Amino acid sequence: VQLQASGGGLVQAGGSLRxxxxxxxxxxxxxxMGWFRQAPGKEREFVAGISWSGGSTLYADSVKGRFTIxxxxxxxxxxxxxxxxxxxxxxxxxxxxxxxxxxxxxxLLVGYDCWGQGTQVTVSS
Numbered sequence: 001v002q003l004q005a006s007g008g009g010l011v012q013a014g015g016s017l018r019x020x021x022x023x024x025x026x027x028x029x030x031x032x033m034g035w036f037r038q039a040p041g042k043e044r045e046f047v048a049g050i051s052w053s054g055g056s057t058l059y060a061d062s063v064k065g066r067f068t069i070x071x072x073x074x075x076x077x078x079x080x081x082x083x084x085x086x087x088x089x090x091x092x093x094x095x096x097x098x099x100x101x102x103x104x105x106x107x108l109l110v111g112y113d114c115w116g117q118g119t120q121v122t123v124s125s
Contacts, residue, residue, distance in 0.1 A: 001026040003116030005095045010122045011085055019080040021095030021116060029073035032098040032105050034112055035080045037091035037121075044094070048080060049105035058105040063089075085123045092118035 007019040021033070034049040048069035049058045057069055068081040078095060096112035
């Protein structure tokens, strides 16, 4: 499966962006999907994850209440709605698939075995 993230850009603090992760080559409907981010000089970190049906979600404390992960299996796409953006949200955002799980969402990078290229999100103060 190939993952393509898009929707990044430059936004002022307090603004919103919606990232999309479109999959091709294979359906992702049976996989847990996740979003991660990596800021300059920092390690890649978990942002949000969603179960195969969308019935379960998990968020990093730093984005809880501001970001929403969702998915449309019919479109083979996962989204990350980001509201109330802060300068510290600036990073390259990556989507990833955990092909070993349908329900249990892991926050660990090693739990995801398929990664897309990143999309840059820059939040100005």
